[in-house]
Each structure stands twice: as structure tokens, then as C-alpha cells.
Amino acid sequence: MIDEFEFLEKIRKTTKVERKIESEVFEKNVLSILIHLIENKYISSINFPISKGKEAYVFRAEKGKRLLEKFSKKSGSKSKFAAIKIYMIETSRFKHMQNYIKGDPRFRKIPHTKKEIVYEWTKKEFRNLRLCHEAGISVPEPYYFKNNVLVMDFIGDDYGNPAPQLKKVGPPDPKKNFKQLIRDMKKMYGIGLVHGDLSEYNILVNGDSLVIIDVGQTVSKEHPMAEEFLERDVNNLIRYFSEFGIKANKEDIIKEIKSAKRR
Numbered sequence: 001m002i003d004e005f006e007f008l009e010k011i012r013k014t015t016k017v018e019r020k021i022e023s024e025v026f027e028k029n030v031l032s033i034l035i036h037l038i039e040n041k042y043i044s045s046i047n048f049p050i051s052k053g054k055e056a057y058v059f060r061a062e063k064g065k066r067l068l069e070k071f072s073k074k075s076g077s078k079s080k081f082a083a084i085k086i087y088m089i090e091t092s093r094f095k096h097m098q099n100y101i102k103g104d105p106r107f108r109k110i111p112h113t114k115k116e117i118v119y120e121w122t123k124k125e126f127r128n129l130r131l132c133h134e135a136g137i138s139v140p141e142p143y144y145f146k147n148n149v150l151v152m153d154f155i156g157d158d159y160g161n162p163a164p165q166l167k168k169v170g171p172p173d174p175k176k177n178f179k180q181l182i183r184d185m186k187k188m189y190g191i192g193l194v195h196g197d198l199s200e201y202n203i204l205v206n207g208d209s210l211v212i213i214d215v216g217q218t219v220s221k222e223h224p225m226a227e228e229f230l231e232r233d234v235n236n237l238i239r240y241f242s243e244f245g246i247k248a249n250k251e252d253i254i255k256e257i258k259s260a261k262r263r
């Protein structure tokens with residue numbers, strides 16, 4: 001058993017995290033989950049924060065034996081790294097989260113406390129990732145979740161540099177990339193899901209292809225807002241890709257996505 005204090009000291013030394021992260025992100029519950037992940041060989045170490053959002057931090061970690069053997073072979077992921085997303089309880093927009101959960105027929109029990117809502121949200125993101133990954137949509141493969149901690153495949157190069165957001169670098173092949181995104185949205189619709197927050201911020205550029213992330217708010221297409229979300233997602237993509245010479249008609253794209261056969 002790793003001593004919690006010793007573990008926190010280790011993190012402090014290796015990642016030089018500030019006090020703020022320590023208290024908000026590495027609270028007791030998260031520490032014990034991270035210890036569990038290390039003891040059960042999901043990960044062997046935590047390297048550095050890739051992203052510090054208002055609601056979640058994302059860290060790069062080194063995969064442990066368990067992830068390297070069990071998951072990587074099956075899924076074909078060659079990455080030595082995993083990404084750990086840790087939702088913060090206090091700063092989460094739990095009212096916003098609750099609305100997304102409320103209308104989703106997949107969630108019969110509606111959580112009420114901040115903590116319950118964030119835990120449910122994390123579970124929802126994990127499930128959405130798993131459904132998408134199984135349907136062959138380009139998303140990070142999810143590996144594990146507990147409470148407000150989610151472990152998934154790391155998207156980045158062989159040296160461990162995280163893949164940049166599309167917003168930062170632009171599409172490497174606009175025509176091909178746009179097509180891939182519409183195909184992925186159609187596949188998502190085919191498994192009954194609408195991303196709900198798709199934009200150049202939630203798409204990573206991995207070599208010459210794109211990876212969709214951040215599927216916490218992804219809703220069932222039965223959700224009362226699903227139609228509106230789908231339209232907004234499509235609008236975002238058309239707007240962004242028009243800067244790179246892609247011309248597309250919103251109605252046609254929506255029709256194309258909706259023509260997906262239910263799987």
C-alpha cells in the first residue's frame with residue numbers, strides 16, 4: 001500500500017503542481033483512486049497536466065502493465081501514455097450538467113448533490129466514449145472511471161507530445177478532415193447520440209486525422225434538445241471549415257447525418 005502522503009509528495013516533485021491543484025484536484029477521494037490505478041498497474045506514473053480547464057484537469061500518465069497488455073493489443077493503440085481527466089466538484093457547472101442528464105432517457109435516476117452530478121457526468125462521458133469507440137468513431141479509447149476520474153487513451157505523438165486542438169493548428173487536409181467529421185457524426189447518430197459540443201476546441205489533430213473528444217455532454221437523440229444540439233454542431237463545423245475553403249449546405253449535412261441506419 002502506498003502511503004497517501006508519500007504519493008502526494010511524489011506528485012508534487014514530478015509535476016510541480018501548485019497548491020490550488022493539490023487541494024481542488026488531488027482531494028482525498030481522487031488520491032485514493034490514483035493510488036488504486038497505480039497499485040493495479042493501470043498507470044505507472046503521472047507526468048504533467050496537459051490542460052487546466054475550469055471544470056476539469058487533464059494529465060498525461062504513463063500506462064502501467066495492465067493497460068499496455070490488456071487494452072493496447074486489443075484496440076491497436078500503440079501509445080505508452082494514458083490521459084487522466086479529473087473533474088473538479090466545486091467549480092463544475094452542475095446546473096448545466098443536470099439539464100443534460102435530466103432529458104436523457106438513459107439516466108433514470110437524477111442526481112441532486114454537486115458531487116453526485118459530477119460523478120454521474122464522469123460515468124456518462126465514459127459510457128459515451130465506449131459506445132463511440134465500439135462503433136469505430138475516432139475518439140480516445142476509454143479505460144477506466146471512478147467517481148470524478150476518467151482514464152482514456154492519450155492522443156499524441158510517439159514522443160508523448162499531446163495532440164493540439166484543431167483550433168490551434170487548423171485542419172491538415174480540410175476536405176478529407178471535414179468528410180471524416182461528418183462520417184463520425186453520422187456514425188454517432190447511428191448509435192443514437194448527438195455530440196452537443198462539437199467545435200474546433202473539442203477536436204484534436206493527430207497526424208493527418210482528427211480525434212473527437214469531450215463527450216460528457218453528448219446526449220441521446222431522444223433528448224428534447226438533441227435536434228438543437230445537432231444543428232449547432234453542424235453549424236460550428238460548417239463555419240469553421242468555411243475558413244479553409246469548404247463549402248457545405250447545413251440542411252444537406254443534417255439530412256446526411258440523419259440518414260444513418262440505427263445500429
Ligand SMILES: Nc1ncnc2c1ncn2[C@@H]1O[C@H](COP(=O)(O)OP(=O)(O)O)[C@@H](O)[C@H]1O
Nearest residue numbers: 050051053056058083140153154155162213214
Ligand atoms: N485523450 C486525450 N489525449 C490528449 N489530450 C487530451 C485528451 N483529452 C483531453 N485532452 C486535452 O485536454 C483538453 C481538455 O479536454 P476536454 O475533454 O475538452 O475537457 P474540457 O473542455 O471539459 O476542459 C483538450 O483540449 C486536450 O488538449
Ligand SMILES: [Mg+2]
Nearest residue numbers: 201202213214
Ligand atoms: Mg473541451
